[in-house]
Amino acid sequence: MINKLPQNIYNAQLKELYAIHQSGRKPRLLLHACCGPCASSVLVQLYDYFDITIFYTNSNIYPASEYTRRLAELKAFLPHFNQDYHANVKLIEDVYDPQAALKILAPHAHDKEGGQRCHLCYEMRIRKAMAYASAHHFEYCTTVLTLSRLKNSRVINEIALKVSQDYPEVHYFFSDFKKNKGIDLSIDLTTLYDMYRQDYCGCVYSYHKNSESTK
Numbered sequence: 763m764i765n766k767l768p769q770n771i772y773n774a775q776l777k778e779l780y781a782i783h784q785s786g787r788k789p790r791l792l793l794h795a796c797c798g799p800c801a802s803s804v805l806v807q808l809y810d811y812f813d814i815t816i817f818y819t820n821s822n823i824y825p826a827s828e829y830t831r832r833l834a835e836l837k838a839f840l841p842h843f844n845q846d847y848h849a850n851v852k853l854i855e856d857v858y859d860p861q862a863a864l865k866i867l868a869p870h871a872h873d874k875e876g877g878q879r880c881h882l883c884y885e886m887r888i889r890k891a892m893a894y895a896s897a898h899h900f901e902y903c904t905t906v907l908t909l910s911r912l913k914n915s916r917v918i919n920e921i922a923l924k925v926s927q928d929y930p931e932v933h934y935f936f937s938d939f940k941k942n943k944g945i946d947l948s949i950d951l952t953t954l955y956d957m958y959r960q961d962y963c964g965c966v967y968s969y970h971k972n973s974e975s976t977k
């Protein structure tokens with residue numbers, strides 16, 4: 763377990779992947795994912811190194827129909843990915859509890875996107891994933907959230923570092939998935955697999971902000 767983030771997170775990510783490759787084994791990784799487009803790029807970046815299970819824990823998403831749509835898209839994509847990449851990625855859905863998420867997010871309803879509300883939202887989901895990984899004996903855990911160009915990867919990793927102190931038996935895989943054209947890869951894969959890509963981040967606040975800006 764580390765207690766300080768590396769200066770260059772992307773280099774640390776590559777070093778860790780190299781060490782795993784050298785070990786000749788594929789450790790089990792629980793991957794928090796919020797949608798198919800973000801998961802697709804991260805899966806291509808990681809499937810050679812890990813035995814991956816996706817954990818869909820996204821109680822922040824509003825409305826429920828959108829939560830279901832993103833999950834359905836991810837479920838539909840996975841068999842194609844597994845076939846095309848000769849992979850065996852599995853998917854687990856967490857309980858959808860939007861009321862619990864609102865209790866955390868509502869006091870920060872007026873925060874700017876990327877501010878404290880989002881930090882709490884990242885923490886909520888990373889903590890859920892780390893707790894599940896710990897309870898089910900995964901060696902590694904990480905999130906696709908660092909793929910987004912609208913999210914600060916360093917902040918997400920700082921939050922994950924804090925959460926990981928409570929789960930010392932699970933290695934948190936520090937990442938900067940947007941680096942090295944990770945986003946371009948996501949855009950290409952979304953087109954290739956004809957996936958739905960949402961136009962707002964997820965919560966009710968980002969939903970209304972997006973609706974206002976498109977009026």
Ligand code: SF4
Nearest residue numbers: 880883963964965968
């Ligand atoms: S904008 Fe996105 S990251 Fe921020 S609170 Fe809403 S859903 Fe979570």
